[in-house]
Amino acid sequence: MPRVSRVYAYLGPAELLDQVRPGVEGEPVTSAADVERLCRDEPFTYVVALDGTLRIAPRRSEHVACAGGRSVLAAGEITFHGTAVTEVSNQSTGYCPGEESWPAVADAIDRAGLERPDGFTHTFVFRHCSGCGELNVVKDDYHVCVFCEKDLDPV
Incomplete structure (x- = not known):
């Protein structure tokens, strides 16, 4: 079972969650054979399901669809070269996973027997801005809302 530090519920737009179809989710990656069958040298959307399984979908897919509408241990984008993970991020505005989601990603990749980097x-x-409620991606440690210019909580 994966190390669990946090479960991420979907926080994105309700209309995207409403488009999720029962039984439709990302492809599980449990071995190098799955990567060889599913992947090309391009980024994919990924989630780590609550059971610790890495699931991928085409990059243009929504994370919530890849997760089948469920909560996740991690989400972001991932790139494979051969059977190695060459890039992996926590970039998911639907789940907003923190850096602390890395252990779940590492566990899922390790269980699939794939090479990986040491972190994201x-x-x-x-x-989220307490003033206007919009989601912000903080860049260069600049904690100011790009929509209303209110200071964001740095924690």
Whole structure:
């Protein structure tokens, strides 16, 4: 079972959640054979399901669809070269996973027997603005809402 530090519920637009179809979710990646069958050298949307399984879908897919509408242990984008993970991020504005989701990603990749980096190759910080409620991606440690210019909570 994966190390669990946090479960991420879907926080994105309700209309995207409403489009999720029962039984339709990302493809499970449990071995190098799955990567060889499913992947090309391009980024994919991924989630780590609550059972610790890495699931992928085409990059243009929504994370919530890849997760079948359920909560996740991690979400972001992932790129494979051969059977190695070359890039992996936590970039998901639907789930807003923190850097602390890395152990779940690492566990899922390790269980599939794939090579991987030692951490996220790109890490994103997400904050909702208490003033206007919009989601912000914090860049360069600049904690100001791009929509209303209110200071964002840095924690």
